[in-house]
Amino acid sequence: MRKSAKNKRYSPQSPIGIFDSGVGGLTVFKEIERLLPGEHIVYMGDTARVPYGNKSPKTVVRFSTENVLFLLENKVKLVVVACNTSSSLALDFLQKTFSVPIVGVIDPAVEKAVEVSPGRRIGVIGTKSTIKSGVYQKKILQKDSRARVCVKACPLFVPLVEEAMLSGPITEDIARYYLKGFKGGIDTLILGCTHYPLLKKIIASYLKDVHLINSAYEVAVKVRGVLRHSGLLNPGRRGRREFFVSDEPAGFMKLARLFLNKTTGKPKVINV
């Protein structure tokens, strides 16, 4: 009953909604756009309140709820929570509260990590709040109770990326500082923050022979699955993209070029 009601409310022409605390979710946007080029996409970056990674569960839940409400006003058929902190702290609440299908970034990364890890020794890096939530540990152990999980919060990685310091000795030192505990101890590492794929090269060169898991692609695959299952895939050829931010466009546009290697056009500004 519920699903058919949903299907009446949404159509394949409805957009996919993506929200993130800022620009990081563009790594997810990029993969969804690549895998599902016919879909219309509404992206909302809460740049006025970024970052979420050092904030409390209650505050992250409140901000995330407001973001979903904004996307629903834009009549989205599915919401992607492209922020690891929001996915860690708010996804359960959002899925219970709203009837629209909501996809987070944690489960796809966990499934992939458990699938590819040869020795069940999985590391996770993320923001303070993500790591403190314990959600990655919990979900990995639910999938594979014999896995050994090591975690580390890396709060300087986001400002480094937003400074476009993607390489060089300072970034290498900071990477070493955070990652040295993993050396020799893990075979797979989940990049549990949407900014981290931009540091992939430096992380890979320090943690040689470790599988790095970037959930963006896995999230896109999951979105395709959910839409297909409910008959909501858009068969079109080239979807519209709309960008909204809560702070001024200039900063977002500059970072968007770093994340997408192309321009986004000027996002619209909303008040949150």
Next chain:
Amino acid sequence: MRKSAKNKRYSPQSPIGIFDSGVGGLTVFKEIERLLPGEHIVYMGDTARVPYGNKSPKTVVRFSTENVLFLLENKVKLVVVACNTSSSLALDFLQKTFSVPIVGVIDPAVEKAVEVSPGRRIGVIGTKSTIKSGVYQKKILQKDSRARVCVKACPLFVPLVEEAMLSGPITEDIARYYLKGFKGGIDTLILGCTHYPLLKKIIASYLKDVHLINSAYEVAVKVRGVLRHSGLLNPGRRGRREFFVSDEPAGFMKLARLFLNKTTGKPKVINV
């Protein structure tokens, strides 16, 4: 006329209000408490939306206005804008909009720097938004048109302090990275962000023989002057202190210990 109306509205028993984007303003709180121990103080840290330093003027003005309104609800007799970014971007607007006396952190630092600089070669470091606003350069040149001003945004300094990484090789490297352009070129450096006094030791050891200006003490002196002038100094012996934050208390309390070398008690949480 206006002043006497003010004096009726406020009394010496009214508290001083201080706001900051987060914990950084505690460096200012500390000096005001030391210089004016009889004053009641209401401190408000907008920890849910911290940091302001990478946000646009419009957004910083909006958040700052909301913070002043909150302090006014608490019947403060004077507002201290203890955040450099807010002082740079919002002070003019706030002073025009509200009748309560409002003191920022820029002018006191500028006056001190111009006073002590032997060779008129003044450097300024701050957040991206503070530096981009150009307000320090403008005000220094207004005071001394023959001064030479060099500026540098140091966006990694705030996350470093909030990570409690106040010393060590990574912090030294980052300090060198930001400050190398000043080497030999300045005799005075304004620490244009309330977090930076915590990095004073490392900055001083790299920029030897440079006067470092921390505006916190100068702000306290200015506050005393304004209150004395309007007959609003509180002659009491030990004022009340009240703390409010917009995110959960735990993170604030932990950092407050770092900034004050003592505990603040549990702050109350407000929604912004």
